[in-house]
Amino acid sequence: MISKAPTPDDRAPVITIDGPSGSGKGTISRRLAGTLGWHYLDSGALYRLLACAALRDGIALDDASGLAALAERINGDFGVSPSGTECVWLDEEDVTARLRTEECGNAASKLATLPEVRAALLAWQRRHRRTPGLVADGRDMGTVVFPDALLKIFLTASPEERARRRYNQLKDNGNKVILDEILEDTRARDLRDRTRKTAPLEPAKDAFMLDNGGQEVAETLAIILQRLQTIG
Numbered sequence: 001m002i003s004k005a006p007t008p009d010d011r012a013p014v015i016t017i018d019g020p021s022g023s024g025k026g027t028i029s030r031r032l033a034g035t036l037g038w039h040y041l042d043s044g045a046l047y048r049l050l051a052c053a054a055l056r057d058g059i060a061l062d063d064a065s066g067l068a069a070l071a072e073r074i075n076g077d078f079g080v081s082p083s084g085t086e087c088v089w090l091d092e093e094d095v096t097a098r099l100r101t102e103e104c105g106n107a108a109s110k111l112a113t114l115p116e117v118r119a120a121l122l123a124w125q126r127r128h129r130r131t132p133g134l135v136a137d138g139r140d141m142g143t144v145v146f147p148d149a150l151l152k153i154f155l156t157a158s159p160e161e162r163a164r165r166r167y168n169q170l171k172d173n174g175n176k177v178i179l180d181e182i183l184e185d186t187r188a189r190d191l192r193d194r195t196r197k198t199a200p201l202e203p204a205k206d207a208f209m210l211d212n213g214g215q216e217v218a219e220t221l222a223i224i225l226q227r228l229q230t231i232g
Ligand code: C5P
Pocket: 021, 043, 044, 045, 047, 048, 105, 108, 109, 110, 112, 137, 138, 139, 140, 141, 189, 193
């Protein structure tokens, strides 16, 4: 995948935040990166970007070699709009809103089961490691992409709570959604992520397990910062 990510620094510290869909990884990771003044990698957006390109080009979501070739050829870029919001471009087209749809999320979860796809996206993810540090959010950040991370967090919450969060998020973004369908999707995605052969969703052996069900974002963040202090 072609991107404008600058030269990486293999010595820069990394904090990985892994967990299932709707566990709050995105919100917590962004806030943590902002607090520390570190870079942020939303690895799910990368899988969604590839899914979006596959849907656009009519490439089947189980066509491993076609998808790996697509990953090499597409031009993806992540940045910030003049108004300060996060933006994602695919071959110069702004796909920020499309990436967050359930269609793209489900397609991403399907192609993410293919080892060829995961291998094609690995180097791209590692290129985001830059000084002063990186907060990397995903499913396999601590187990596969950055196994030498300084701190590994595995965030969880019940499927019902995660589905409710996704439902509110999608509704706030103007999508028409049904809670029961989101819960069903959440369970199906969990199962696919946990049972795939390559890089399944599982905590790293040295991960700090954090159930943030019923917690405010600030509370979760404080726990992570405290943990960081004990090792820093
Ligand atoms: O986190 P997000 O919902 O944006 O990710 C979309 C899909 O991409 C997930 O359901 C998951 O299957 C896949 N993914 C992955 N590994 C990652 C990040 C995302 O398999 N590191």
